[in-house]
Amino acid sequence: MKNLKYIYFTLLFLIVFSCSDDFVDVASEDENSEEFFNSENDYQLALVAAYDYLQTTAKFYQYAEIASDNTLCGGESATDSPYIQEIDDMIHSPVGQSDGGLRTMWQWMYEAVNRCNYIMEFQDKTDFPNKTSVIAQTRFLRAYYNFILVKWWGDVPMLVDKRIQFGDQFTIDRTPKGEVYALIEEDLIFAAANLPYIQNETGRVTKGAAQGLLGRVYLYQDKFAEAADVLEDLINNGPHRLLTSDEYPNMFERDWENNIESVFEIQYSDVDGGSYDCFQCLEGNYTTFFNGPRDFIDSTGKFDAGYSFNIPTQEAVDAFEPGDLRFETTILDIEQYIADNPGSSYDANAGYEQTGYFNRKYIARKGDLDIADAALTNPDNYRAIRYADVLLMAAEALNRGGISDTRAQNYLNQVRNRAMLPSVSTTGTNLTNDIYKERRVELFGEGHRFFDLVRTGRAAQAIDGFVSGKHELFPIPIEEINLSGGRWAQNPGY
Numbered sequence: 001m002k003n004l005k006y007i008y009f010t011l012l013f014l015i016v017f018s019c020s021d022d023f024v025d026v027a028s029e030d031e032n033s034e035e036f037f038n039s040e041n042d043y044q045l046a047l048v049a050a051y052d053y054l055q056t057t058a059k060f061y062q063y064a065e066i067a068s069d070n071t072l073c074g075g076e077s078a079t080d081s082p083y084i085q086e087i088d089d090m091i092h093s094p095v096g097q098s099d100g101g102l103r104t105m106w107q108w109m110y111e112a113v114n115r116c117n118y119i120m121e122f123q124d125k126t127d128f129p130n131k132t133s134v135i136a137q138t139r140f141l142r143a144y145y146n147f148i149l150v151k152w153w154g155d156v157p158m159l160v161d162k163r164i165q166f167g168d169q170f171t172i173d174r175t176p177k178g179e180v181y182a183l184i185e186e187d188l189i190f191a192a193a194n195l196p197y198i199q200n201e202t203g204r205v206t207k208g209a210a211q212g213l214l215g216r217v218y219l220y221q222d223k224f225a226e227a228a229d230v231l232e233d234l235i236n237n238g239p240h241r242l243l244t245s246d247e248y249p250n251m252f253e254r255d256w257e258n259n260i261e262s263v264f265e266i267q268y269s270d271v272d273g274g275s276y277d278c279f280q281c282l283e284g285n286y287t288t289f290f291n292g293p294r295d296f297i298d299s300t301g302k303f304d305a306g307y308s309f310n311i312p313t314q315e316a317v318d319a320f321e322p323g324d325l326r327f328e329t330t331i332l333d334i335e336q337y338i339a340d341n342p343g344s345s346y347d348a349n350a351g352y353e354q355t356g357y358f359n360r361k362y363i364a365r366k367g368d369l370d371i372a373d374a375a376l377t378n379p380d381n382y383r384a385i386r387y388a389d390v391l392l393m394a395a396e397a398l399n400r401g402g403i404s405d406t407r408a409q410n411y412l413n414q415v416r417n418r419a420m421l422p423s424v425s426t427t428g429t430n431l432t433n434d435i436y437k438e439r440r441v442e443l444f445g446e447g448h449r450f451f452d453l454v455r456t457g458r459a460a461q462a463i464d465g466f467v468s469g470k471h472e473l474f475p476i477p478i479e480e481i482n483l484s485g486g487r488w489a490q491n492p493g494y
Helices: 040-067 082-089 102-121 131-153 177-194 207-220 224-237 286-290 314-318 334-340 387-400 405-418 428-442 449-455 478-483
Strands: 071-074 262-266 309-312 331-333 357-359 382-386
Touching (some): 040 082, 040 449, 102 478, 131 177, 131 207, 207 449, 262 387, 331 334, 382 387, 387 428
Antiparallel strands (some): 262 382, 331 357
């Protein structure tokens, strides 16, 4: 079968959403369903439509990285994409986030959940042999999107197995996050029980992806025993492993996508399917080009220039220990690179907040500028769940849950040893801190740091401008509150 990366763009837009000011602009006539969901092909088309919104989540991991102490916003100037600058400076508010900022991200996730709920609403209409798999994949996707919503906004409006349609916002309250998490857990438990570890089409959800995400969801709620159980089951019985030290430098290269360490990967392609006015139509990973250095000429033919966003801080760079194999795969030290490659050049004054470092995991490779619009059609996949993260999550659950520091050390040291670093033998709080440090460097640039700091209560000490009791959540866009008739209260502090 085709790689899912290459069929996203062929989906049938079964649910009609718009870029208008409506909360959700969908066709409400139930007669649409009478002519649909009459065959397995109908369900598969609807499922591909639900997968499609995974591609919009690139903004979430880039913005989360910028919100943390790992990177600065960067860009061309202080007024380039002000909605991202505000998140970086912790001065974001419910207003001013409509043009590509938090409001579009809120809308996209509700459109994504609606596509999943469209399938669930009619899950009993037609039977076919592969139906359980379709429902399991749908429920994973709904969990993935709802997890983003609850991480970013806390209590959120929610319906179960039913689409939110225009007008519903006047009667639906914000669902307490505990109930949202409960649905996420139910969806992922079902998905894990009904999906195989290996799919016959690359990019489709697997049992391992469901287990990895479920472990993460448990960890975010401090359910350490539950997290340890599901993550260790994946470790002991799943097909994944760490890439070797020799293989690791290839981890984020294009021809190593969907490798054995990748538990769940979001598929992108170079199909020209979107525009700056319709980011949710994109097939490409826009962050790759946005992360690259401006006015950069590479004599080696390895990298291309970019828009110089998401700039690593010196403190984050210094978090890497001497001899860490991951450093050169993670961080592009532009001055050192130019010194090592005569004929290369870079204008440090061409961008804002430049530190001389760039996120090497996701920047444009040579030839990307030859694509129709390199900023919108980059085919680099996002490694949403890696086996290294699974090991570190398991280590944290075992340690913080008081279950087994010995097993926690083992998992932590597998990641460290792969990076050519010595094992640690710490226990208790010292081991907890070692795990936190390892997560920062192993997962740098992948969008986990901000929420790691928030969920462990360390954000106020680490992030400049972070206000406890406020910045753990992002503001609900004022337009959405207005569209609810004021039914939804704003998050605290905004």
